[in-house]
Amino acid sequence: MTKHLTALAAFAATTALASGAFACEVTLRSSDTHPDGYPTVSAVQYMGELLEERSGGRLCVEVFHSAQLGEEADTIEQTQLGVIDLNRVSLGPFNNIIEETKVFSLPYIFRSVEHMHNVVDGEIGQEILDAFADHDLIGLAYYDGGARSFYNSQRPITSIADIEGMSFRVMQSDVFVDMVDALGGNATPMPYGEVYTSIQTGAIDGAENNWPSFESSGHYEVAGYYTLDEHLIVPEVLVMSEISWNRLSAEDQELVRQAARDSVPFMREQWQAREEASEELVRAAGVEIIEDIDKTPFIEAMVPVYERHVTSDALRALVTRIQETE
C-alpha cells in the first residue's frame, strides 16, 4: 500500500512539474524601459533562468520590458516601495537620491569602457552598490551602457561652439543638466519615452545616448546628426526592492545575488554585439556621424560640473580613486 502510494505520489510530482504546477513559489517582477531583445532585458531574463534552475523552479523572474511598469524615475520609487521587485535602470536617475552614484555619472570620469569595467568590478563598484541599502534598495550588479554622445535634428556638432543655444533632453539628474549648461546648451530633463515626439515636434533639438538606445528608440529617425563626443559612460544597474529582498531566506538572497553576478558576462557579450548591430543600422539609415571629435575642450569644460557636484571629502576621495584605477 505504502509502496503503491509512493509510486503514485512520484507520478503526480512528475506530471505536476511537467505541467509547471509546482513552479515559481516566488515570481520577482522586474522593470526595464527597453524593448524585448535589448541586452539589458535579455540579461535579466537570463538571470531569471539561472535563478529558476538553481532554486529547483521555486524562484522566477518576469521581465516587464518596454516601460510597461512606467518610466525609470517612477519605477525607482515603486521599487523602493516594494511594488516592483527588481529594476534594471541607468545609474543616472539615482543621482538625486543616492549621492555616491554621482561619481559614476560625471562626464569623462571613465577613460574607456575598460576603465569603467575595472572600477565597477572592483572595491569602488561594491561600495557604491552597498550605498543603495540606505535607500530601501539592494544593489545587485552593474551592466554595460556604452558611451553616450549627443544627437540632434538641426546641424552637425563639430565643436562646443555648435552646441550654443541648442536644447537637449537629459535623464533626470542635476549632473546632466549642469553638463549641458557647461557646454552652452539648454538641458530639459524628461522621461525617455517622451523624447521621440519632443524631437519630432521641435520642442527640443536633441538628446544624448549610446548606439543601442539611439537605434532601438527610433530617435535616429528624427535626429539626423550624431556626434561621437562620448561625454558619459554611465553604467546600468540592477537593483532589488529591500522589501522584496527581506521576504526571501538568506539562502535565497544568496541565489539572487549570485544569479545577478553571473548574468554580467552574458550581458557584456550581448552588449558588444548589439552596439555593432545598432551602429550598422544607424549608419545605413543615413544618419550623419561626426567622428574624430577633439574631446579636450569638452573635458576642460566639465570643471564646473565637478566643482558643483563633487562637494564632500568622501566624493573627492572616490573620484581620485577612480582616476587612479588602471
Ligand code: GTR
Ligand atoms: C539608456 C539606458 C536607460 C535609460 C535611457 C535614458 O541608455 O539604458 O536605462 O536611462 O538611456 O536616457 O533615459
